[in-house]
Amino acid sequence: MLSLPLASCTVEGANSDADSDELRQRIRVAREKLGDRLMILGHHYQRDSIIEHADETGDSFLLAEMAAASKAEHIVFCGVHFMAESADILTGDEQIVTMPNVRAGCSMADMADLPDVASCWNELLDNCGLGDPATREDPDLPAPDGESYLVPVTYMNSSADLKAFVGHHGGVVCTSSNAAGVLGWALERAGKDGKVLFFPDQHLGRNTALQMGYGDDDMAVWNPMLAPDWQALAGATFVLWHGYCSVHQRFNVEQIEELRAMHPDALVIVHPECDREVVEASDASGSTEMIRKFVADAPTGSIIGVGTEIHLVKRLDAQYPDKYVVCLDAGLCPCSTMYMIHPAYLAELLERMVEGEVVNRIVVPKQIADDAILALDRMLAIVA
Numbered sequence: 016m017l018s019l020p021l022a023s024c025t026v027e028g029a030n031s032d033a034d035s036d037e038l039r040q041r042i043r044v045a046r047e048k049l050g051d052r053l054m055i056l057g058h059h060y061q062r063d064s065i066i067e068h069a070d071e072t073g074d075s076f077l078l079a080e081m082a083a084a085s086k087a088e089h090i091v092f093c094g095v096h097f098m099a100e101s102a103d104i105l106t107g108d109e110q111i112v113t114m115p116n117v118r119a120g121c122s123m124a125d126m127a128d129l130p131d132v133a134s135c136w137n138e139l140l141d142n143c144g145l146g147d148p149a150t151r152e153d154p155d156l157p158a159p160d161g162e163s164y165l166v167p168v169t170y171m172n173s174s175a176d177l178k179a180f181v182g183h184h185g186g187v188v189c190t191s192s193n194a195a196g197v198l199g200w201a202l203e204r205a206g207k208d209g210k211v212l213f214f215p216d217q218h219l220g221r222n223t224a225l226q227m228g229y230g231d232d233d234m235a236v237w238n239p240m241l242a243p244d245w246q247a248l249a250g251a252t253f254v255l256w257h258g259y260c261s262v263h264q265r266f267n268v269e270q271i272e273e274l275r276a277m278h279p280d281a282l283v284i285v286h287p288e289c290d291r292e293v294v295e296a297s298d299a300s301g302s303t304e305m306i307r308k309f310v311a312d313a314p315t316g317s318i319i320g321v322g323t324e325i326h327l328v329k330r331l332d333a334q335y336p337d338k339y340v341v342c343l344d345a346g347l348c349p350c351s352t353m354y355m356i357h358p359a360y361l362a363e364l365l366e367r368m369v370e371g372e373v374v375n376r377i378v379v380p381k382q383i384a385d386d387a388i389l390a391l392d393r394m395l396a397i398v399a
């Protein structure tokens with residue numbers, strides 16, 4: 016894979032208005048030349064100077080669907096690495112998925128890697144007397160009475176090889192918009208005494224299981240750095256990987272209390288990657304798409320505290336001038352990896368594309384893609 020040299024983009028020096036105007040113009044000219052051959056996808060957490068060029072915006076699930084439906088020759092993914100991998104898996108062999116900056120990863124996704132997850136999987140099978148769904152004739156069917164399995168579920172925020180592991184073992188991908196439905200599906204495939212291994216975000220797993228009516232004793236956390244607590248693991252229906260999002264970990268109950276002390280009628284919505292206590296103290300929790308809908312549907316004059324990445328919050332505030340939309344953490348940084356997608360990189364990527372040069376291409380090897388698509392297709396079938 017060819018990649019754009021870091022030195023070619025003076026990111027820090029490209030923030031003046033003059034630079035912004037010049038970059039905007041360069042991107043527009045290249046886009047025009049590429050026409051229908053190009054589709055730019057922008058995640059909600061991207062900066063405004065990227066979003067203004069996106070053909071479509073959305074959360075990781077919506078963007079995956081848009082990539083799957085697109086016929087464009089070039090799909091430029093302005094988001095983080097695992098999203099572009101999913102786009103490559105879901106698009107045709109003749110379509111080319113690229114990123115303006117391939118170094119834009121996700122710290123949460125990086126908290127679970129294939130060797131650690133495979134080791135956890137094998138230990139759980141051995142110690143908990145569970146079957147591997149891959150050994151069944153049709154792992155897509157509910158478990159037969161009396162049989163118990165370990166069903167893997169990975170959040171969309173994971174590398175392609177983990178999605179492939181999940182697909183191979185009869186499991187499924189989920190997003191923050193469909194986690195409850197997906198976990199319900201997985202529990203049916205696990206059987207009465209089976210378990211779900213959920214990774215990498217413990218908070219989405221825990222908050223969703225609580226929302227489904229499960230309690231603390233039904234969950235145990237797996238941390239590959241610590242010795243397993245086999246007593247807790249034996250009784251748990253959900254084994255939650257210890258991962259977390261560094262952005263959503265910044266929200267706390269005190270921030271909600273402070274907002275309500277100043278504005279008793281304030282509404283609060285947070286992302287389910289936040290801690291359980293934060294979710295429970297809020298009026299609602301949901302994916303970025305749900306947060307957008309919550310703000311859109313709130314009455315005029317509402318004060319809405321939002322617990323998610325700052326670019327989305329600021330954009331919502333600008334989009335609804337009749338409401339006051341504020342981030343719960345006044346000092347919140349943007350997602351540092353999403354922020355690695357800069358217009359300078361996008362401009363250079365598109366200009367080279369115009370010249371017929373493909374750089375920063377994301378290619379998932381076929382064997383991994385074939386297994387990963389099983390897990391993604393199961394998700395798309397569940398939510399269809």
Ligand code: SF4
Nearest residue numbers: 121122123260262350
């Ligand atoms: S906001 Fe959190 S989960 Fe999303 S890309 Fe950034 S680090 Fe990953």
